[in-house]
Amino acid sequence: MLQKLHFIFSNNRLLVPKDSNLSASLEKLQQINVDDFSNYLSQGLKITESTYGEHILIDMQKEQFVSDDYHMLSLREALGMLSIEEFAHVAQAWQYAIFLRHHKYCGRCGSGMQQVQWEMAMHCHRCQHRVYPRVSPCIIVSVRKGDKILLAQGVRHQSSGFFSTLAGFVESAESLETAVHREVKEEVGIDVKNIEYFGSQPWPFPHSLMVGYLADYAGGDLVLEEKEILSADWFDIDDLPNIPPKLSIAGRLIEETVKRIRQEKAN
Ligand SMILES: [Zn+2]
CATH class of the missing domain: 3.90.79 (Nucleoside Triphosphate Pyrophosphohydrolase)
Structure with missing residues (x-):
């Protein structure tokens, strides 16, 4: 058994x-x-x-x-x-x-919903509306400029004191790549290029999927979106601030960027 x-x-x-x-x-x-x-x-x-x-x-x-x-x-x-x-x-x-x-109640007609037996879904037998667990894609991106890495302290990171990569939810009808460009531009005012997929990580706080990218600086000055970002700067890889641990994709994106910069410096 x-x-x-x-x-x-x-x-x-x-x-x-x-x-x-x-x-x-x-x-x-x-x-x-x-x-x-x-x-x-x-x-x-x-x-x-x-x-x-x-x-x-x-x-x-x-x-x-x-x-x-x-x-x-x-x-x-x-x-x-x-x-x-x-x-x-x-x-x-x-x-x-x-x-x-x-999802105890139907979002369309307000009736009680029943769980579907053969898949993870809730179904309304009155109006036939069926819903599935939500997954919300978020992009997260590590940006480098020469041998420096861009790290920001978000409003959400204030308590942990972490400086991290930029991240944000993908909006309706947006591609992941468009979201990377928009999010970086909105949060710190710069343009990026050479966007490269790195990996992804489910992040159940409460239902995100973090999709990680590496990118290069393409132009512009740092101008912070004050509602989201407390502080942001280009950091020397040998003098990094307090960063997230490697169990998060943010930590692994930073590690990968630092590794690449080091390799290029060595050559
Ligand atoms: Zn219904």
């Missing part, structure tokens, strides 16, 4: 058996004693399967689960502990939980 991996969320946190730190692997979620959750088991929803077994989602929503046997991990804490692949399983369960919470 397949093992079951239980993703149980209480008050927006993932429950993890306390005798483990989750750092080794998600396998620890197999050790959850379902008897502790007997009141909730009937809502358990199979969302997918992996090498670990069946993934079962139980969302206790605002219910506060208190037990000495469990840690309550925030999504960001889980991100810091797991590999990217393993975190993706947590992120998927979380995004499905949010999707189900937010």
